[in-house]
Amino acid sequence: MTEHHGDTRTRIQQVAFDLFATQGYEKTSLREVAERLGVTKAALYYHFKTKEEIVQSTVEDYLRGIDELIAWAEEQPRTLETRQELIRRYAHLVAAGGRSMRFFHQNPAHGAKLGEEFRARMHRLFGLLVDEDAELTEKIRAVLALFGQAVSVMMTSEESKMPGGPYEPDEVRKASVEVALDLLEPRP
Amino acid sequence: MTEHHGDTRTRIQQVAFDLFATQGYEKTSLREVAERLGVTKAALYYHFKTKEEIVQSTVEDYLRGIDELIAWAEEQPRTLETRQELIRRYAHLVAAGGRSMRFFHQNPAHGAKLGEEFRARMHRLFGLLVDEDAELTEKIRAVLALFGQAVSVMMTSEESKMPGGPYEPDEVRKASVEVALDLLEPRP
Amino acid sequence: MTEHHGDTRTRIQQVAFDLFATQGYEKTSLREVAERLGVTKAALYYHFKTKEEIVQSTVEDYLRGIDELIAWAEEQPRTLETRQELIRRYAHLVAAGGRSMRFFHQNPAHGAKLGEEFRARMHRLFGLLVDEDAELTEKIRAVLALFGQAVSVMMTSEESKMPGGPYEPDEVRKASVEVALDLLEPRP
Amino acid sequence: MTEHHGDTRTRIQQVAFDLFATQGYEKTSLREVAERLGVTKAALYYHFKTKEEIVQSTVEDYLRGIDELIAWAEEQPRTLETRQELIRRYAHLVAAGGRSMRFFHQNPAHGAKLGEEFRARMHRLFGLLVDEDAELTEKIRAVLALFGQAVSVMMTSEESKMPGGPYEPDEVRKASVEVALDLLEPRP
């Protein structure tokens, strides 16, 4: 579905997202994006109808990935094995999501539309990990298992230098999954 | 230390923060805050020199609390017992922080100054929980033990309805601490 | 006519005028004046009805002095001797005017009222120094004879450090008068 | 060096400066400028980054002219002949300066930057006209020779109607130069 408008389009998305993730969506003006690309603001409007659309188009794949994951999980039996696989797959999504994923977690309160869409998906994932009548501690464990995947990616990024780091993305993903699986392990 | 400017000052902080936490700092205009309070924008400027100052002044206590916690921990022996107590105390801070804490976690990329100050503190807490040469999984566990406290508060708030909820703040705090302590438990 | 409202009134005038002369009337806010005095803005309004009134009341004496000079000159015969005495007296006024005089010359475009009143007086003084059908060079000499008195005072002030200075006010006044009288001397 | 932004840019400078010179920089709002041009305020900001920049860009040529004059004079022998030529050239600059020059002399206290830059140049010109250890009267004569050029231009302008006027700009320039040269003439 990603039309091939040359590569300016892609460069816009990249530059815009790096800025969005660093400074926030609101704080980043299209003037800034345009300047950094060496084009005019108007050029951005040739490729995208609105500022929001830059976000949407970039984030689309990521959201679709989550949707597919949800769809898959809903067809599986509600077993521990499924839950574990869910985490494993989600970790891959998050790791691949890169920019997109960073954006969501850095701009949670980001103007209604997208923010809400993202939160909705998180809730459904959560619902797939834990029963409504489960113990509170179990619920918290589930939330952390989920959030843990994002946190790990953040820890990897250059800016938020973590002591001992930096780590290889893959190494981090494996470790977070390990921690998450442990969190999902049933307690006596 | 908070001067007694009557109570308009306090009302401004409350209204402003509820809006900041809900819609984000940038998306919330002082016009909105003023209208909701039934005063003019200029009135806000009588009490605070700048929009940022509304945030700063409100968040001050919370940050100071963390600073004190850090100071305390740095004087303790680096034992498991200390780390556990650190989490317990941090959980109390977060629970009491309410508005302030919500703001930080919802606006992490918020304009340099405050955002950075907050992140710096998180790093120091992290450094107190785990050694620099520890296993990566242990580090991730530490981060989650910390973030877990914030996540819990969010789960309590009305908007982000969590299935089975809402829960009592106290109940949630205890549960998150339990999960966190478990995460800190040394693995073989 | 200067009521004796204690001395706060006078202190306000002094502080205000130093700021007006340094930064300009518009650039100086009453907040600044009040702060430098250690009182509230509202206090200024106890002593003066408006910002403009601070100026008016302070400048009053100076303008009245000029008015009297004009009145005096208009009763004298239109001789060189009179013109010379006019300059001498004007030089004294300017030297005594200090703050007031500085203000006028630093804020010539200052909002209609006062600025215009001042300019009108300059014109009348000018008319007393030179005939309407005189040579253009003679007119220019007259203007400079007049302006020269103000310029001298400015040269004395600390900020606009003049090489070789600073000079004694009195010394400067005498020198400027000398130059001015020379300018008025009839040319062949 | 002045980029060719079409001619709106130039119209802005003209309209703005006429207002600045008439009412002062502070008293003139960009709303006023925009209205008089039949554009929106935002249009001004397309052409100039700030209100101050409108001034700067317009005044640039004038300041550069003075700089060149100073540079020239500093390479000449310090003779009476040089000083006289300095005045002649300065008179031309001032006459050509028109709007720019009017602005400086009407807004001497204008916000630090530009005002200070202008004053600095005046000081250097002054230093070129007179030795540091000269008689005080000689210094005053030099200052008047300099200021005289500006005063003349002001006298020409429509608003400050001078009796017997209005005069031709060129006629005025010649007369002021004559007066100035006389002021520079060495006294016994």
Add this chain to the structure above:
DNA sequence: AATGAATGAGACTTCATTCAT
């Protein structure tokens, strides 16, 4: 495929001023 010029809305902020106490 992109630019130059412009707009309308609205943001933060500052100011002179008022008035009950």
Add this chain to the structure above:
DNA sequence: GATGAATGAAGTCTCATTCAT
């Protein structure tokens, strides 16, 4: 004699967006 709290008007500036070229 002065303050604390507030206001209304206005100011500078920024932004997302449009459109003819």
